[in-house]
Amino acid sequence: MTRRPALDDGVRRGEIVLEHASRAFSVKADRGRTLKEMLIGRRRAGGPAPVQALRDVSLQIGPGETVGMVGRNGAGKSSTLRVLAGIVPLNCGRVACGGQVVAQLELGAGFGRDFSGRENIFLNGALHGLVKEQIEARLEAIIAFSELGDFIDAPVATYSSGMFLRLGFSIAAHLDADVLLIDEVLAVGDEAFQRKCEARIAEQIAAGATLVLVSHDAALIERTCERLVVLDGGEKVFDGAVEEGMPFYHRLMGTADAVPSRP
Amino acid sequence: MAYRYLFGQMVRRELRQKYKGSALGVLWYLINPLVLMGAYYLMFGLIFKLDDIEDYPLFLMVGLVVWIFFSQAVLSAAPSLLEHGALVRKARFPRATIPGAVVSVQMVTFLVILLLLSVVTIAIRGTLDVALLLMPLILACLYAFTLGFALAVSILHAYFRDVAPILSAALLPWFFLSPIFFRIESVTSRDEYRKLLEWGNPLSPYITAVRDVVYGGNVPDAGVLAYVAGASVVMLLGGKWLFDRMQDELAVVV
Numbered sequence: 001m002t003r004r005p006a007l008d009d010g011v012r013r014g015e016i017v018l019e020h021a022s023r024a025f026s027v028k029a030d031r032g033r034t035l036k037e038m039l040i041g042r043r044r045a046g047g048p049a050p051v052q053a054l055r056d057v058s059l060q061i062g063p064g065e066t067v068g069m070v071g072r073n074g075a076g077k078s079s080t081l082r083v084l085a086g087i088v089p090l091n092c093g094r095v096a097c098g099g100q101v102v103a104q105l106e107l108g109a110g111f112g113r114d115f116s117g118r119e120n121i122f123l124n125g126a127l128h129g130l131v132k133e134q135i136e137a138r139l140e141a142i143i144a145f146s147e148l149g150d151f152i153d154a155p156v157a158t159y160s161s162g163m164f165l166r167l168g169f170s171i172a173a174h175l176d177a178d179v180l181l182i183d184e185v186l187a188v189g190d191e192a193f194q195r196k197c198e199a200r201i202a203e204q205i206a207a208g209a210t211l212v213l214v215s216h217d218a219a220l221i222e223r224t225c226e227r228l229v230v231l232d233g234g235e236k237v238f239d240g241a242v243e244e245g246m247p248f249y250h251r252l253m254g255t256a257d258a259v260p261s262r263p
Numbered sequence: 264m265a266y267r268y269l270f271g272q273m274v275r276r277e278l279r280q281k282y283k284g285s286a287l288g289v290l291w292y293l294i295n296p297l298v299l300m301g302a303y304y305l306m307f308g309l310i311f312k313l314d315d316i317e318d319y320p321l322f323l324m325v326g327l328v329v330w331i332f333f334s335q336a337v338l339s340a341a342p343s344l345l346e347h348g349a350l351v352r353k354a355r356f357p358r359a360t361i362p363g364a365v366v367s368v369q370m371v372t373f374l375v376i377l378l379l380l381s382v383v384t385i386a387i388r389g390t391l392d393v394a395l396l397l398m399p400l401i402l403a404c405l406y407a408f409t410l411g412f413a414l415a416v417s418i419l420h421a422y423f424r425d426v427a428p429i430l431s432a433a434l435l436p437w438f439f440l441s442p443i444f445f446r447i448e449s450v451t452s453r454d455e456y457r458k459l460l461e462w463g464n465p466l467s468p469y470i471t472a473v474r475d476v477v478y479g480g481n482v483p484d485a486g487v488l489a490y491v492a493g494a495s496v497v498m499l500l501g502g503k504w505l506f507d508r509m510q511d512e513l514a515v516v517v
Contacts, residue, residue, distance in 0.1 A: 082514065085355055088514050101355075103353075103355065105354075109352075109353035109354055110349075110353075110354055114279060115276065115279065122272060123272045123275075126268050128354075128356075131268040
């Protein structure tokens, strides 16, 4: 129906390019503008100044790379993912992601509450641009992965938050992603399912997918990622191997003593 | 188009979500307009009787269903992007499918009611005519016009929260200025007022066209048909242009 902004111009499949990216957000409680402001031609005076979520960030991620992204709350991690996913445009700079981008920013965001799990698989698949036949081909694998059993035909409104997460992840994990963007979504599942998710992510990486993972779980990032990007105040303050990055990050956070480094 | 399947799924979701948990469910889509029609019939058919129009209840109803479709569709489309904020903020997909699904659901209800009403009207008035062949075209134009209008108000309301209240306030006088319970030529003898009511109100040619075919059993004037076609193209392209232009920041403002 609508034109999708071209996010894959001039990059290879699975490649991510961010050049001099900047993005600011207004932090007013009421995010919409009123007609009065438009007619007068300015916004309400006073209130907090816009927050610069990204400040001239450049990133070059090759196909198949695994990148963890860490930083304090408000450092710009989620903003970066939303920019890479093409949900939020940049104020200036350039962003490009090659191939099928699957963003897991909030699992089950598009679920119809009184649709069954099975119906939601179709709805969610469609939201990612798949058609009926493509979803049918993946249906069994998704249901099996989710371990929901007979609950797959119950409305998702009756699901526990863990079941909700399992279904959301199972769908996203079977979309043949070239670029995987994951934002702290694994924290809800039980340990067994978290391990299963990690294994599935590893499978996708082995198949050539690129991973950008935002998490506060340092151990998870150390297990999953080879490269680390540390953001602070919207700027990239570290970009390199995860072994060197983690100590840097802990020093930045002032938690170097509290967290034992890996043997 | 790969997203046609998404569109179908969004329509299903819209249908199910709106009256979830209510005993009558989807039937509310039909009951609401029927109650409205009953109320208007009581008011204009029985209390303020305009007796110079034959089969007045049918005359009234045919105009009224067109109005109810248009007003319900744009009123529910206006806040639709905000209502689906969670989805807009977290997923990347063509956002026009949201107001599009809202309008389509109303269109389905409208077609059901219009079909029932047409059968009754044609049976009573004997207006079965080849002019009926024009109906699909007129209805497609009405759908396009309403969709364009809905795209515009939904994206505007996402940025400027006054749009939906303004729209619902404007719909009331708009209703009374539309030739629904009266014939334009019977309320004014001044030519310029007549022209203004006929052409100044973009909805009036749609009402006239549907009524000419169903209630009158004749082909609408060429001028009316040209207006119906032209206005639908202009409104659809205009609404889509505005939507595309403004949708970039949508995930930030909803």
